Amino acid sequence: MEAGNDKVLSIRNLTMSYGSKNILNGINLEVTRGQIIGYIGPNGAGKSTTVKIMLGLIDDYKGEVIVFGQDISSGDPSYKKRIGYVPENAEVYDNLTAMEYLVFSGELYGIERDAAQEKAERLLQQFDLQEVRHSRLSSFSKGMKQKVMIIASLLHDPDLLFWDEPLSGLDANSMMVIQEILAQLAAQGKTIFYSSHIMDLVEKISNRIVLLVKGEVVADGTFEELQELSAEGSLSGIFNQLTGFTEHRSKARDFVSIVQGDRSDA
């Protein structure tokens, strides 16, 4: 633990471009232990790019990124041992069985093979997946795969979690369990960075919401604080307003009237 220091992550003036296209335009974020951050924004806003930088996968950024007190540009990868990651899409592992994938993931993080296997078995059982643990991931439903990815990200009991759309495909009961797991992990001082397009869920799960638009943070606060910025009551309404999208009603009205036989161009 970082004695007496609650700061987990610090991003200062982060900019990044692909060729001549500016993707991140000066992001500043300070994150402390126990926060569940809903990291949201329109497609292409730069969410995954920011996460990839924090994971050390992209290094040609400008600005400062400090994780657990370590400037990640120093080249020392040790901070990654304390990170868990659920990628949006992990189909590359489809040919492995659930157990193979989990043991492999555990070993990557330095857990002994037997210990990884035992912990994986117990966690799979919690998600009712023990009977299919030796089946290939390619035969799993989307929600089953997501559960395996979630277990893989937690096997080494990390302090910082990056979850990219982790609950897509999960049924309502499983979502409630995961939501509760996140709350309990955060209460124990873990930090969760959570990217999703499912606004109702972000609203429920996060204790802080960061909205990114065109590579800039346009809102950062609790859901209640964001509500003060907007006339809208729900997070999806706030999202629409702050991203400048206000035509959903007129678009829907036009669409429905065409469906119902309106032949005018109006």
Ligand SMILES: Nc1ncnc2c1ncn2[C@@H]1O[C@H](COP(=O)(O)OP(=O)(O)OP(=O)(O)O)[C@@H](O)[C@H]1O
């Ligand atoms: N490898 C790459 N080469 C060139 N441009 C890229 C690359 N990866 C991402 N981009 C561009 O960077 C921008 C930000 O992409 P990013 O994936 O970070 O967005 P995002 O907010 O995660 O979007 P989504 O919600 O769709 O996942 C987009 O315009 C995308 O086209």
